[in-house]
Amino acid sequence: MKKSAATRKFGWSVAILAAALAVSTAPVAVAAPASDGLDFYSPAPELVAGEHGSVISSRPIVGEPGLPGARNYLVLYRSVDLQGQPVAVSGTLAVPEGVAPAGGWPLISWAHGTTGTADVCAPSRDTGVGFPAHDYTSLTRGTLAQWVAAGYAVAQTDYQGLGTPGPHGYLIGEAQQRAVADMALASRAVAPEVGARWVAMGHSQGGQAAVFANARAQQWVPQLELLGSVALAPASHLGLVVQAGVVSKRTGLGAKVAPAGSLSFMPLFVRGAQTVADIDPTKFLAPEAASKIDQADDRCIGQLRAKDSWGEIGANEAFSADADPSALIRVLDDNDPTGLTFTAPLLVLQGKADVVVMPTGTDAMVAQQQLTGRPVEYRTYPGVDHRGVLAAGNNDALTWVNARFGR
Numbered sequence: 001m002k003k004s005a006a007t008r009k010f011g012w013s014v015a016i017l018a019a020a021l022a023v024s025t026a027p028v029a030v031a032a033p034a035s036d037g038l039d040f041y042s043p044a045p046e047l048v049a050g051e052h053g054s055v056i057s058s059r060p061i062v063g064e065p066g067l068p069g070a071r072n073y074l075v076l077y078r079s080v081d082l083q084g085q086p087v088a089v090s091g092t093l094a095v096p097e098g099v100a101p102a103g104g105w106p107l108i109s110w111a112h113g114t115t116g117t118a119d120v121c122a123p124s125r126d127t128g129v130g131f132p133a134h135d136y137t138s139l140t141r142g143t144l145a146q147w148v149a150a151g152y153a154v155a156q157t158d159y160q161g162l163g164t165p166g167p168h169g170y171l172i173g174e175a176q177q178r179a180v181a182d183m184a185l186a187s188r189a190v191a192p193e194v195g196a197r198w199v200a201m202g203h204s205q206g207g208q209a210a211v212f213a214n215a216r217a218q219q220w221v222p223q224l225e226l227l228g229s230v231a232l233a234p235a236s237h238l239g240l241v242v243q244a245g246v247v248s249k250r251t252g253l254g255a256k257v258a259p260a261g262s263l264s265f266m267p268l269f270v271r272g273a274q275t276v277a278d279i280d281p282t283k284f285l286a287p288e289a290a291s292k293i294d295q296a297d298d299r300c301i302g303q304l305r306a307k308d309s310w311g312e313i314g315a316n317e318a319f320s321a322d323a324d325p326s327a328l329i330r331v332l333d334d335n336d337p338t339g340l341t342f343t344a345p346l347l348v349l350q351g352k353a354d355v356v357v358m359p360t361g362t363d364a365m366v367a368q369q370q371l372t373g374r375p376v377e378y379r380t381y382p383g384v385d386h387r388g389v390l391a392a393g394n395n396d397a398l399t400w401v402n403a404r405f406g407r
Contacts, residue, residue, distance in 0.1 A: 010029075039089055040076060041119070041164050048088050049103060052080045052178070053221060056088055065126045066207045067141060069310030070094035070148045074124060077186035079178050080170075088164045091108065091157040091183045092124050095191045096148050104195025105153040106405045109184040110144060111202025111209035112137070116300035117170050117388055123156060123164025132300035136387070140203065142405050143390045151407075153194045157183040159209075161275070170272030171205060171235060173212035180209055181217035184224055199401050200229040203390060204357060207234030207348075211337035214346050227404040230397050231337075232389050233357040236365045238269065239332035246284065249319040263289075263318050264310040267296035273331035279358055284323035289313055291299040295357045338365040345375045347400045349393035351384030 043056050048333075050056075056076040065074030073093045081087045096105060115121040115133040126137045136143045144154050157179040161168035169175035177200075184198045200213035245263075266285075270293055273279045281290045284306035295309050304310050325356070346369075350362040359380065381392040 024337075026040065031372050033310050038125075040074065041088075043088050045078060048078065048086050052078050052086070053182040053189075053223075054078050055186050055189045058093075059091065065092055065124055065141065067094035067136065067145045067148050067154060067317075069145065070096055070154075073190050075155075075183070075186055075190055077182055077189075079182040081160060081166065082172065082175055087160050087166055089157060089160050089182065089312055090122060090124050090163045090180050091155060091186075092284040093156075093183075093187050093190055093194075094144070094148050094154045095151065095194060096151055097388070100193040100195075101151070102353060103197070104188075104193055105151070105191075105407070106156060106401075107153045107184055107187060107194050107198035108144075108147055108401070109180050109198055109200050109213075110140075110142060110154060110156045110253045111159075111180050111200065111206030112175065112211070113193075113202075113204030113206050114170075114265070114268065114301050115162075116304070117162065117168040118300060119163050121300040122158040122300065124158050124173045132303055134203060139387060139390060142341055145396055147398070152401075152404075153187065153191070154290065155183045155187045165251070167170065167271065167275045170268045171208060171238065171275055171332070171335055172272055173208060173337065173340075174216065175275070176205075176209035177212035177216050178220060180213045181221045181226075184217075185221045185393075188224075194199060196223065197225045197227055197405065199227050199404060201232075201233040201397065201401075202230075202234075204386065205235055207231035207357075208236065208335075208337050210234065210280050210341075211340060211346065212297050213343050215337075215340040215342040218344065224328060228347070228401075230347045230349070230401065232393055232397075233354055233386055234337060234348065234362065235357055235363070236336055236338055237358075237361040239329040239336065242269070242329055242332065245315045246323045247321050248281050249315050249323065250321070263303060263313050263315065264304040265394070266310065266318065267293045267304060268301070269328065269332065271296045273328050277327055277331050279327050281332070282326035284320060284328065285318060286320045289318045296320075338368050340369075341372075342374060345377070348390055348399065349377045350378070351386060351389040351392065352380050352382045353384055354386045354389065356386035 058073045058075045061072035079089045098132035123137045159179045200210045210229040210231040218226045369376045384392040
């Protein structure tokens with residue numbers, strides 16, 4: 001019997017839930033211990049006011065989280081939150097050694113994938129294996145080191161509220177793109193040999209940020225010239241993911257669709273959405289799950305997967321029988337990159353064996369963008385998983401970005 005459109009949509013939603021929620025982003029030298037110099041991240045309030053993209057302070061980095069073959073800096077710069085208030089944002093900048101080419105070093109502004117929403121999860125705080133998300137951030141740095149070797153300056157934002165005062169707008173597209181764009185602008189203030197032309201690039205959470213930057217960054221930082229963006233496994237269709245989870249709970253399919261340990265992103269969804277809307281998790285989460293939302297405030301994504309956290313919570317245990325996640329779904333839908341309009345070229349890279357960002361979701365995002373005339377190129381990699389796309393797609397990304405810069 002031919003399936004109805006509603007049945008097909010639900011089946012696709014269930015598939016996304018099963019995979020997309022399966023948890024897989026005049027100075028003094030920085031010392032190695034992660035606890036050293038954390039006052040850097042909390043400037044006096046009177047220092048925060050100023051033009052977005054301007055620098056509050058910077059200092060050289062010795063060792064991690066710097067990139068090899070570069071002069072590295074820890075940077076604190078100004079951005080603007082979605083309430084219109086100035087905020088301090090942290091990040092790092094790697095400038096290739098040697099003499100810059102005419103026009104300055106071409107710049108990549110990198111948007112990292114999920115590490116968490118707690119300050120301790122900020123990638124610029126990763127100075128070694130003791131960092132809670134070191135397995136991921138060290139992997140991305142290995143990839144980004146190849147960009148330095150190819151003659152690119154690489155800026156890496158931590159995003160608003162991650163490492164610095166205030167909440168982190170996890171998956172809030174406009175807040176993230178502002179952090180990415182302002183990091184690019186701040187890079188030129190720290191190192192004037194960095195050029196005014198740049199590309200936004202990111203993975204997972206950062207892939208979504210890169211698409212938002214493609215649509216909005218040129219208006220946000222018109223002093224710079226955005227040549228395009230690269231999105232690796234960009235997060236999308238997350239409102240549908242939550243909706244599918246609730247329906248699955250009501251139909252008794254929850255244990256099959258979202259087995260224990262697959263909902264570790266949920267507290268991050270909630271914390272991110274709470275930066276822009278009144279989200280009460282008790283309206284859709286069961287009491288035990290709701291009681292663990294606060295763990296997002298001091299644990300990174302790997303810790304949220306542990307048995308004493310979200311590691312043993314599946315859809316049947318996570319959602320209440322009368323769940324009403326409509327407020328959360330509205331925020332996730334409002335921040336879906338699928339419907340964005342843009343004229344700058346976009347390259348999307350997706351591993352076909354990805355069980356964190358479902359390939360069918362990325363397929364759907366790209367298809368809609370292409371149907372509406374957006375300049376999107378799409379490349380997929382059979383057998384490649386969520387993190388594997390960093391290595392598998394890097395040569396294609398480098399070739400594509402080189403073409404944007406005319407190199």
